[in-house]
Amino acid sequence: MEKKVLLIAMSALFLLTCATSCNNGKSANNKNATEKVDKDATVRDFITNMYENKLYDDYDFLKAHCTTRMLQYLKDEYEYDGDGYAGYLFRTGAQDIKPGAEGVKDKVLSITRDSEGWYHYTFTDGGWHGENKMKVLVENDKVMVDELERVYDELAEEYSRNVEE
Secondary structure, eight states, X not given: OHHHHHHHHHHHHHHHHHHHHHHHHHHHHHHHHHHHHHHHHHHHHHHHHHHHTTGGGOHHHHHHHBOHHHHHHHHHTOOSSSSOOOGGXXXXXXXXXXXXXXXXXXXXXXXXXXTTSOEEEEEEETTEEEEEEEEEEEETXXXXXXXXXXXXXXXXXXXXXXXXX
16 A cells, blocks of 8 residues: 555656646747747837838937947948948948839838848838848847848849840
């Protein structure tokens, strides 16, 4: 009889241990998934706000939301006389509106995150289409841009085609 009670007690302890550790694993996974979704939503909101409100032209905004490395990159890429930041790199290279696109508002069309952690955003810029990708750091819901690369610039592609012809 004692062996039976001991066996039942050990089985109950084993099941309790398994159930507790399985739940903790699920909770941790759910927490990580929630944090990832929250981070993605924060970054998407940041990119949309930055682009559609042209905050990339605001030096105070850039200083508050770019890492030291990114600020140096924007400074190095600045193509005008004097000191400044190349905030225009967040859009296409277009300086004029696409013919027939007068009155079209600049807009973020989509934002995705690739497997390497880059956020790709497609957008319209004076009617021209573009795509950039950026790497960001997020701490306490504050987004800091660390890297930026142009992926596609419709105007540049069109210009390149015309030069080749």
